[in-house]
Amino acid sequence: MKRITCLLVAAVVLGSLSSSLATAGVIAGPDSFNVVGGTDQSWGIQFTALQNAELSSFTFNHRGGEGGANFNGTIELVNLTTNSTVFSTAYGNNPNPAIVFSGLGISLDSGSQYQLLASSNIVSNTNDEVYATVGTPGSPISFTDPALASSVNNGEIVVTNGVFSSFPDNTFYRNTYWGAFTNLVTVARNGSFDPNVSPVPEPAALFTMAVGLVGVGLASWKRKRSA
Numbered sequence: 001m002k003r004i005t006c007l008l009v010a011a012v013v014l015g016s017l018s019s020s021l022a023t024a025g026v027i028a029g030p031d032s033f034n035v036v037g038g039t040d041q042s043w044g045i046q047f048t049a050l051q052n053a054e055l056s057s058f059t060f061n062h063r064g065g066e067g068g069a070n071f072n073g074t075i076e077l078v079n080l081t082t083n084s085t086v087f088s089t090a091y092g093n094n095p096n097p098a099i100v101f102s103g104l105g106i107s108l109d110s111g112s113q114y115q116l117l118a119s120s121n122i123v124s125n126t127n128d129e130v131y132a133t134v135g136t137p138g139s140p141i142s143f144t145d146p147a148l149a150s151s152v153n154n155g156e157i158v159v160t161n162g163v164f165s166s167f168p169d170n171t172f173y174r175n176t177y178w179g180a181f182t183n184l185v186t187v188a189r190n191g192s193f194d195p196n197v198s199p200v201p202e203p204a205a206l207f208t209m210a211v212g213l214v215g216v217g218l219a220s221w222k223r224k225r226s227a
Helices: 001-018 145-153 203-226
Strands: 025-027 038-047 053-061 075-081 085-093 097-102 106-108 113-120 130-133 158-164 171-175 177-179 180-186
Touching: 025 158, 038 177, 038 180, 085 106, 113 171, 113 180, 145 158, 158 177, 158 180
Parallel strands: none
Antiparallel strands: 025 180, 038 113, 038 158, 053 097, 053 106, 053 180, 075 085, 075 113, 130 177, 158 171
């Protein structure tokens, strides 16, 4: 009887673990950037969380020491809805034009708006800024090719526009340029609905379900035999 009980407990535990797994959503963004060298104090993208999720990684694109410049600065994720900074990190004099930040696990709240921003130690005319033109002036941010328009929405977040802050008044303006960040990877939090995840059970879930059914059958058979 103890063995049967252990099987049932294992089935329930393993089944719950497999059901909590979620599929990551990716927003690739543009594949090439232009150098600015202007007067923006910070730059990046704005997005809205469509459900409770986590931002697990992203790539920061910058000039990477172009022309011998030793750029360093800060990357921040700001929750505009709560007016709070939820993530901040420094980047050093990294010559790699694409720096990957991974294993982050930053919580995103459904319905909240966020800005993912970069700033540089050098601002006026020689900063670390890059951008890509991905839409038409005055329109929601989207790729020019209609076939790629859905790539600004991965079911967990949707990128709405670029954001740029001019020096020295630091006033943001929004447009359809895409600033600095690509390969945003998000994962729906437990208990959230993720439209990108198929409801088809995973093999691990099917196996543990089968173990559970066998355990229930053995328990029923043993009770009848004892009676």
